[in-house]
Amino acid sequence: MxxxxxxxxxxxxxxxxxxxxLEYRVEIALWAISGIIPFFMLNIWTNNNxxxxxxxxxxxxxxxxxxxxxxxxxxxVWVVFSFEEDSLMGKVSPYLIQPLNPFFRYFAQHLAExxxxxxxxxxxxxxxxxxxxxxxxxxxxxxxxxxxxxTFLSFLIQFLIQSIIACLCFWTEKASSVERLLFIPTLxxxxxxxxxxxxxxxxKSWIYLTPFPYLIDFPANLLSGNETNISGGLSMxxxxxxxxxxxxxxxxxxxxxxxxxxGS
Amino acid sequence: xxxxxxxxxxxxxxxxxxxxxxxxxxxxxxDFITAILSLVxxxxxxxxxxxxxxxxxxxxxxxxxxxxxxxxxxNGITNTWFNPNxxxxxxxxxxxxxxxxxxxxxxxxxxxxxxxxxxxxxxxxMLGFFLLFFCIRxxxxxxxxxxxxQSLVTISCSICILYSLWFFISTTTIWFVKTWNAIExxxxxxxxxxxPLNSFSFSLRIxxxxxxxxxFITTIPSEVFLGLSQxxxxxLEVIVATVFLITxxxxxxxxxxxxxxxxx
Numbered sequence: 001m002x003x004x005x006x007x008x009x010x011x012x013x014x015x016x017x018x019x020x021x022l023e024y025r026v027e028i029a030l031w032a033i034s035g036i037i038p039f040f041m042l043n044i045w046t047n048n049n050x051x052x053x054x055x056x057x058x059x060x061x062x063x064x065x066x067x068x069x070x071x072x073x074x075x076x077v078w079v080v081f082s083f084e085e086d087s088l089m090g091k092v093s094p095y096l097i098q099p100l101n102p103f104f105r106y107f108a109q110h111l112a113e114x115x116x117x118x119x120x121x122x123x124x125x126x127x128x129x130x131x132x133x134x135x136x137x138x139x140x141x142x143x144x145x146x147x148x149x150x151t152f153l154s155f156l157i158q159f160l161i162q163s164i165i166a167c168l169c170f171w172t173e174k175a176s177s178v179e180r181l182l183f184i185p186t187l188x189x190x191x192x193x194x195x196x197x198x199x200x201x202x203x204k205s206w207i208y209l210t211p212f213p214y215l216i217d218f219p220a221n222l223l224s225g226n227e228t229n230i231s232g233g234l235s236m237x238x239x240x241x242x243x244x245x246x247x248x249x250x251x252x253x254x255x256x257x258x259x260x261x262x263g264s
Numbered sequence: 265x266x267x268x269x270x271x272x273x274x275x276x277x278x279x280x281x282x283x284x285x286x287x288x289x290x291x292x293x294x295d296f297i298t299a300i301l302s303l304v305x306x307x308x309x310x311x312x313x314x315x316x317x318x319x320x321x322x323x324x325x326x327x328x329x330x331x332x333x334x335x336x337x338x339n340g341i342t343n344t345w346f347n348p349n350x351x352x353x354x355x356x357x358x359x360x361x362x363x364x365x366x367x368x369x370x371x372x373x374x375x376x377x378x379x380x381x382x383x384x385x386x387x388x389x390m391l392g393f394f395l396l397f398f399c400i401r402x403x404x405x406x407x408x409x410x411x412x413x414q415s416l417v418t419i420s421c422s423i424c425i426l427y428s429l430w431f432f433i434s435t436t437t438i439w440f441v442k443t444w445n446a447i448e449x450x451x452x453x454x455x456x457x458x459x460p461l462n463s464f465s466f467s468l469r470i471x472x473x474x475x476x477x478x479x480f481i482t483t484i485p486s487e488v489f490l491g492l493s494q495x496x497x498x499x500l501e502v503i504v505a506t507v508f509l510i511t512x513x514x515x516x517x518x519x520x521x522x523x524x525x526x527x528x
Contacts, residue, residue: 030445034452040468044313044320047465053316177294184298188305194312203308 013105017112028113032120035072038065039128041193054198060226061195062135066128067147067220068192073121074114075155075215079106080179083166096256103163103252110159139223146230147223153237154215158186160244161211167248170255185210191217195226211240273370274378281348281380295343295384299391303336306458321463328460330399330486334419335458336392338426338481344385346427349377350434354444357437360525373516377431396489405489418485418498421505425481426454428508431516438519457482477504 021028042065045051051061083106086092095102129136139147165182168175187193189203189212196207196217207213214237221228285292310332314325323331353376356362365375400407433450437443453476461469461483473479480501487493 026440027445030449034445034448037452037455040456040464043465043468044459044463048313048317048320048463050313050317050320172290174288174291177291177298181294181298181301184301184305188308193309198312200312200315 009100010104010108013108014112017105017108018115021109021112021116025116028116029120031076032073032117032124035069035076036124038069038072038192041065045194050198054195056195056197056226059135060224062132063137063224064195064220064226066125066135067224068195068216069128070121070125070223071151071154071216071219072192073117074151075158077110077155077158077162079103079110079159080162080166080169080176082106082109083163084169084174084176087169092259096259101252106163107159110155114155137225139225143222143225146234147219150214150219150222150234150237153234153241154219157211157237157240157244158215160241160248164244164248164251167251167255170258185212186215189213190215191220195221197226208236211236214240270370270374277379278381282383285381285383292384292387295382296387299336299340299343299384299388303332303391303395306332306335310459321460323460323462326399326402327486327490329395330403330489331460331482332458333392333396333399334422334482334485336395337389337419338392338422338457340385340388340390340392341423342385342426342430343388344382345378345380346430347385348380348382350430351444351447352376352380353434354437357523362523363525366520366523372520373431373513377427399489403490405491411488411491414488414493414498415485418488418493418501421501422481422485424505425477425501425508428505428512429476431512435512435516435519438523453478454481460486477508480504 042062045061045065046058051058056064083092083102086095086102092102095105161182162179165175165179168178189196189207189210191213196204196213199207214233218228218233218237220226222230222233307329310325310328313320314328318324320328353362356365356376362372362376365372368375399405405411429450430447433443433446436446440446453472456464456472457478461472461479464472469479484493484497484501488498
């Protein structure tokens, strides 16, 4: 009975958000294009033969950056910006009355956006293969499944971190600047611009204790067939989710008590 | 007389927008820390590229730092003026408040391009200058009059090109209403400006100097710093900047003919 209800809620939310997202196809296509930085980085790496020093062949590196692009496409999170706007406009008030945590709404929004984005990402990958035909490969089904799981886990970690930051809106109104601050280490340490293997040892010694390499580097290595510790990576991702989820629940329950219904 | 009027109006702009921005003091601090971290991150990325190579695209590490300095200054200018103002255009057009701007006895482009200011960007500009002075010392660059004029000319041309690019995309809002994402695409392309143009493959180099003149924005001023730039390159940049400024102005006036207000 209860599970049926939850199912129906989630299904309806997804359906509504998907049709909403389809309205903004062009916008989402542009979002997809704005994620092509990994390809520029690949160009620097291979054009200067920088990969020789880290023992990754051109082909493997181009697969890595293609996978990094894919993982990034499906783990982009912007919940803090949506929540900040809704909170400043006073839209959060009606959401709070509903018997459903408003973050489910944002969650469905993100999932729907990923579904809409999928064909565009495929199209970009298609063009990538036209220019780099030697890097075409087909991962086996098991690896494909595991990397989809780890990409989803990476998305969950980022969603939780951003939701925690979004809850700061209850105290400060402008939480998005904190998100921009946190985006910097995410950008440079997650492996989007350079694979974590290439980092100097003084960084590598501590980076695997932070969540960053599990956001892009780990799923991308997994999917592209580069060397990686599969069970270790997955368990670290799950560990971070278990650490972040109670924190989110705590800050949410504290924050809703603080809520002052702006703009209404 | 006319110029004095604009000066006076600009003083009022500064006053009002600073007053409203300084309401969020912690925000400014957080943004400043973000700027510092982002610079540290890109120097870190650069050091990865250089850890086993002496040269990238013919540039030494110390020389590539000049590009970072110039990029930081330009990024600071973008964050101080272009970003807050031109994202406001989107709002003006969507809500129909551009009417009020057009009715004022003042140039509309002047009004919408300079109305707002974001003080945290100014700190970033200072950060960039600090890095540039450091680069001048470690590269042992002679400060003489011709060097100063050349660098001043090229950097101001870069600012003009950058402004025109932003203004172009914002102007298209009149037809497409939502252009946040196009700006995001521009931002991701501009990211290329952090690296010497020669480090990319030939086709990308053509793309970034002919279609989107990002190459001009940071590489030519940096070459001036190193005394490598020929006169024709500087002249070319001046011409490109003038063409961009004039077309962006013409394009704005053309676009205004299609403006049909909203919700009124």
